[in-house]
Every structure is written in C-alpha cells, then in structure tokens.
Amino acid sequence: QQQVRQSPQSLTVWEGETAILNCSYEDSTFDYFPWYWQFPRESPALLIAIRPVSNKKEDGRFTIFFNKREKKLSLHITDSQPGDSATYFCAASNNRIFFGDGTQLVVKP
C-alpha cells in the first residue's frame, strides 16, 4: 500500500497562474511533511515543510495547506514562473520517510 500519493502526475500552467499540487497520506502517525523539488539533471532538495500542528505554512510564493482530518495537503505556487518548472515530491515521515511519485510541473512563459 502506497503511503503517500500525489496528483496530478503532471501539470502545466501559464506564467503568473497558481499551480496546485495535491498530496494525501495513509498513516496518521506521520509528523512531518516536507516537499522536495527536483530540477532536471539535479538532485531533490527541500523546498518547504509543515508539521501537523499547523494547517498552513507559507514561504514566499509557496504555501502548504494541510488538512489533518482528511489526511490531505496541497502545495500552492502563486505567480508561477518558468523557473519553477520541476518535479515536486511530497513526503511524509515518522521514523521513516516516504515519498510520493512526484508531480511534474511545467510553467509556460
């Protein structure tokens, strides 16, 4: 059973639009939810993260919305830029880290 699921698999938006990437999880003991982004030919790197005590985490144009009851979270990227084009991984951890399959985001100029 996959512990972390992401949707959509791929997403294309125009520059300036808001991109919404979705994530859901299975295990209620997860206590940390990081998002990683990965640019072509590079390794994943931490973008932003949230703990279940909060329902929102903001960092510039990037915001995580967290719904503990529904075991769902989403990453909103406002004013999307072509430089945001990357693969975004949602992850969840307790004493182990589980990754989703990623969302490939393309921002068209």
Place this chain on the structure above:
Amino acid sequence: ETAVFQTPNYHVTQVGNEVSFNCKQTLGHDTMYWYKQDSKKLLKIMFSYNNKQLIVNETVPRRFSPQSSDKAHLNLRIKSVEPEDSAVYLCASSFLGGRATGQLYFGEGSKLTVL
C-alpha cells in the same frame, strides 16, 4: 554547497559486471540512505543506515549490498548488474532517521547505465 559527495557520478558497464558507488557526508548526520531513481523519476528507498547499523532494508535483489564503515560513509555494491539496474542512485543523509526534521540532503547522484 555540496555536503554529500558521491563517486562516480556516471558509470557505463555491461551486464554481469560488478559496480560500486561511494558516498560520504560532511554534515555530521547519523543516518544515510540509498535511493534508486528510475527514468520516470520515481524515488525508491533501498537501504538506510543509522550509526553504521542497517535499519531499513527494502526488498531489493540480493545482488545489491550496502556497506558502511562509519556514520559518514555509505557504499553500495552491485555484484552482477542487470539491465533493469540502469538508474540514478542517490545517496542522502539526515539526523535521527529523518524524524527530527525530515530533511534529507542528497548527493549529486550516480548514474548507472547497463548495456
């Protein structure tokens, strides 16, 4: 600034050969990982070491074997490579198995191509 170092970054070999990848982290972390990333970008955990002890050993073929001499080093040996082993192998490190912050620091990756 890179703090997780992997060698080699690229390796091309033929079916049946042996391959080794090396990883070193200078962050003082106590946990290191090997991930396999395929052509579809899927990240699959292979092994995890905490203070030189194997704490996760996902179901991977027996031809894969990790080795750790200390908490700063983690190597991966593939005894007899198969075509499906072609992938990028990512080394990562963190504190306390990721529980403290969940943040993983990845190396640049070792891309394996099996002909």
